[in-house]
Amino acid sequence: MSPIEKHRGGSETMSELQTHAAEIAAQFSDHLDVSEAEVEEKLDNLVTQYKVPIDEARRSVTNSYLNEAGLDREEISAGGTEEVLVNDIDEDEQWVDITAKVVDLWEPGSDAISQVGLLGDESGTIKFVSFSTSELPLLEEGSVYRLGNVVTDEYQGRYSVKLNRTTTITELEEDIEVGDNAIEVEGAMVDIQSGSGLIKRCPEEGCTRVLQNGRCSEHGNVDGEFDLRIKAVLDDGAEVHEVIFNRERTEELTGIELEEAKSMAMDALDTSVVADEMRGALLGRYYRITGPTLGRYVLADEFERLGAPTDHEDTLIKARSI
Amino acid sequence: MSAQDESVPTREVARRVFAREFNDASYTFKESDDDRAPLYLLLPTGERANRVFVVGTLTETEDVGEDSEYWRGRIVDPTGTFFVYAGQYQPEAASTLRELESPAYVSIVGKPRTYETDDGTVNVSLRPESITEVDDGTRDRWVTETAQRTLERIDHADDEANEYGRMAAEQYELDLESYKTMALSALESLDEEADADADTDTDTDTDASPPESM
Numbered sequence: 001m002s003p004i005e006k007h008r009g010g011s012e013t014m015s016e017l018q019t020h021a022a023e024i025a026a027q028f029s030d031h032l033d034v035s036e037a038e039v040e041e042k043l044d045n046l047v048t049q050y051k052v053p054i055d056e057a058r059r060s061v062t063n064s065y066l067n068e069a070g071l072d073r074e075e076i077s078a079g080g081t082e083e084v085l086v087n088d089i090d091e092d093e094q095w096v097d098i099t100a101k102v103v104d105l106w107e108p109g110s111d112a113i114s115q116v117g118l119l120g121d122e123s124g125t126i127k128f129v130s131f132s133t134s135e136l137p138l139l140e141e142g143s144v145y146r147l148g149n150v151v152t153d154e155y156q157g158r159y160s161v162k163l164n165r166t167t168t169i170t171e172l173e174e175d176i177e178v179g180d181n182a183i184e185v186e187g188a189m190v191d192i193q194s195g196s197g198l199i200k201r202c203p204e205e206g207c208t209r210v211l212q213n214g215r216c217s218e219h220g221n222v223d224g225e226f227d228l229r230i231k232a233v234l235d236d237g238a239e240v241h242e243v244i245f246n247r248e249r250t251e252e253l254t255g256i257e258l259e260e261a262k263s264m265a266m267d268a269l270d271t272s273v274v275a276d277e278m279r280g281a282l283l284g285r286y287y288r289i290t291g292p293t294l295g296r297y298v299l300a301d302e303f304e305r306l307g308a309p310t311d312h313e314d315t316l317i318k319a320r321s322i
Numbered sequence: 323m324s325a326q327d328e329s330v331p332t333r334e335v336a337r338r339v340f341a342r343e344f345n346d347a348s349y350t351f352k353e354s355d356d357d358r359a360p361l362y363l364l365l366p367t368g369e370r371a372n373r374v375f376v377v378g379t380l381t382e383t384e385d386v387g388e389d390s391e392y393w394r395g396r397i398v399d400p401t402g403t404f405f406v407y408a409g410q411y412q413p414e415a416a417s418t419l420r421e422l423e424s425p426a427y428v429s430i431v432g433k434p435r436t437y438e439t440d441d442g443t444v445n446v447s448l449r450p451e452s453i454t455e456v457d458d459g460t461r462d463r464w465v466t467e468t469a470q471r472t473l474e475r476i477d478h479a480d481d482e483a484n485e486y487g488r489m490a491a492e493q494y495e496l497d498l499e500s501y502k503t504m505a506l507s508a509l510e511s512l513d514e515e516a517d518a519d520a521d522t523d524t525d526t527d528t529d530a531s532p533p534e535s536m
Contacts, residue, residue, distance in 0.1 A: 284429020
C-alpha cells in the first residue's frame, strides 16, 4: 500500500469513527456522562490497535457503557429511530417508530407478556408484544397509536415488533385503513398454468381442494363444485411472479363468468376449452397486479392491463448519457 | 401446453432480447451433466437464456413440413427477424401460425434452439410455448423494455462477478457498442412512429428533438 492510500484510508476511518462515537454518546446521554471524544478514543483503540472490525468495536464499546449504566440493550435507543410502515420491516433488531391501529388482541401465553396482538397501518399488519416488566399502559383494540422506539424481531421469516420500557405511546384521534401487506408486480403474462380456467373443488366441509380427474387428494372421488381460477406467471425479464386470480378477479379479467364457462365446457364436452380461451386472451400481454402474498403466490386484488409505454423517452435520454 | 416442471419455483425467466442479438448468438451450454438439465443460449451481452419473450410483427407464415405440418413464422422487430418453428409437438402454436393472417403483432414465449447448417454456420430459432395476437401498445412496451434490459446487460457485461459476461467475451467477437447503438435505434424508432402518427401536430416540435450528442 502506498503512503498516500494509507493516509486516505486512515482519514476515512477517523471520520467514520467520529460518526459512530457521536451516535453512541447520544444513546447514553440520558444515562451517563460520556463525551464523544472519550467514546472515539475507545473505538479507535479497538480498531487501530487491536484491528477489530468497526461493527464489533461499536458493539463492545456500547456493551461496556451498558454495564457501567446498569442498563439492558433494549433500554437505550439506537439513536435516530425512523418512522416506518409495518410492511417495510425486513430486518430484526431495528429500532423504529410506527403509527398503527390495534387490529387484534390475543390471549397472552405467559405472565411475562402483558399484551400480544396485531398492529396495522396502510401497508399491512404486524404482530406486537408488550412485556409485563416494561410496565407500559395497555393498548386498546381499535385505537390508533404512535409508538416511538419499538424494536423489530424476526422468527422464521416473519417479523414482529416488541414494545419496551423506552417505548413512547401516544394515542391519536385519527383512524387508519389497515392494508393487507400487498405487493405490486408488473410484467408480461408468459404462462397460464394447469389448474386454471374452469375447475372443480372438493365439496367436503372446509376442504376446497382442486380435484384432479374428479378426485380429491384427501377425500377421494367426490362430486365437485365448479369454480373459476387462473394461476398465471408474470415475468418482467428479470424476475417471475406467480399470481392467482380467484373467481371474481378471473371474471373481471376475462369477461367470462362462471355460468358462461360452464356452458362453454358443456358445448365442447371438455372443460379445458375455458382455459384455452383465457390463454388466447391474456398471454403475451403486460399487466400490473397488486395483492397480498401467500407463500410464493401473489393473490390478485387489483390488476391493470398495461399498454404503450410512457417512459421510453426517459430511457432514451438515460441511455444516450451512458 | 405448459410443462409440469414449470410449477416448480425455479422457473426460468423469459429474457428480453432483440432479433439481431438473438441471431448473433450461437453458443449453447448446460450447467450440469444431467440429461434433463436446461439448455441455455449465451447472449452476446452476457446473459444466459433458456426462455425468451418476444413481441413483433408476424410478416409471413409458411408450412415447410414434408410429411406433417411444420409451420415457420417470421417475426420482425426494429433490429431484425426472429424465426419461429412449430410442428406437431407445439399444436396450439402451430394452429395459431396456420390461422393468423399476416401482418399481425404477436407475442411469443419460447425456447431458443440452434442448428448448424451444412456450411457450418449456426442458425438460431424459437420453439414457441405460446403465440398470441396482441396490439401495438404491447409491441411498443416490449421494444422499450427490451432496450432497457439490453442496456442493463451491456452495463454489467464486464462486471467481475458476471460469469456469462466473461463467457460471452470468450465465445464471441464482441462489439458491445454496436448492441448499444442497436438498442438506441430501436427506442428512436418508437419516436419516429409517434411523430409520424402525430404529424398533424406542430411540425416544429419534431425538429426540436434532442441532438444525438446528448
